[in-house]
Amino acid sequence: MLKNIKYSILELASIAYGNTINNTFERSLDLAQQAEELGYTRFWLAEHHNMISIASSATSVLIGYIAGGTKKIRVGSGGIMLPNHSPLIVAEQFGTLGNLYPERIDLGLGRAPGTDQVTAQAIRPERMQAVYQFPDAxxxxxxxxxxxxxxxVRVNVAEGVNVPIYILGSSTDSAYLAAKAGLPYAFASHFAPTHLFEALNIYYNQFQPSEYLDEPYTIAGINVIAADTDQEAERISTTMMRMLLGVLTNNIDYMQPPIEMSPEMRELQQNEAFQRMLTYAFVGSKDTVKRKTEEFIKQTSVNEVIVGSHMFHHEDRINSYRIFAEIMNEN
Incomplete structure (x- = not known):
């Protein structure tokens, strides 16, 4: 079943404690190069602002860096938070990228701020008005x-350039838009799983074929931390858990090294907010992650999964993505 499903990577360029931003970007590029060899379909960069632990802010610039250091993997935005930007400037940026790296650039568009409200106001004071104009943009x-x-008004660098547009969402609103416009739809179930099935049902049932797409195409986000054993994967996952704790308590810090799973950490796992955010966090050995991934695909019928991860050690992350690629290529 998994061999027919595409698999991709969502990269936030998470900054590990003691690392520089430049080193973080170098590791992102190394991951993309490894992913290319492992058969991943696309490598998307997120857009986040004013977060000390995430370096993926100037998304289009990072896309150019990753695309320039790879040869065939698709590179794109997961996504450009469109209300933060002028549609014309986005078209100029991605038209330029599409010319530089033909048939390799994706443009994922979302409407969330990718930050807190104060920072969103600093990015674009009229942002809230732009949110309501998202379909028009x-x-x-x-x-x-x-x-x-x-x-x-024209964007000559974009005219006729093939840069597929994907609609991103974490609730049901964007599902209606993607279906009506006949565009592929990517759901952020890796951190906002609550409305996944409702949104997919809306998209599947209301999809209208377009010049861009004959039938629905769906992508869903999952978190994967795979290791040689369940115990090792669980230990590595404590980095992600501590990051999530920082988000929930508004005390965001750099990624911290993994620690042994303590009783306090296990108690934290039982927290309702934690359980909700980790609904689609597949942590474990190859067999464990494969079983959970197969169940997810069966439940959702998505065409593609896009994988995120927060791991302190770069070697652990490379190994996890290698294991996941093996899973997706097994009969």
């Missing part, structure tokens, strides 16, 4: 990428 970008010769 998506249409504007599509127009800039089309044959736009009769228009007064």
């Amino acid at each position: 998506v249409s504007q970008i599509q127009q800039y990428f089309s044959d736009n010769r009769g228009a007064r």
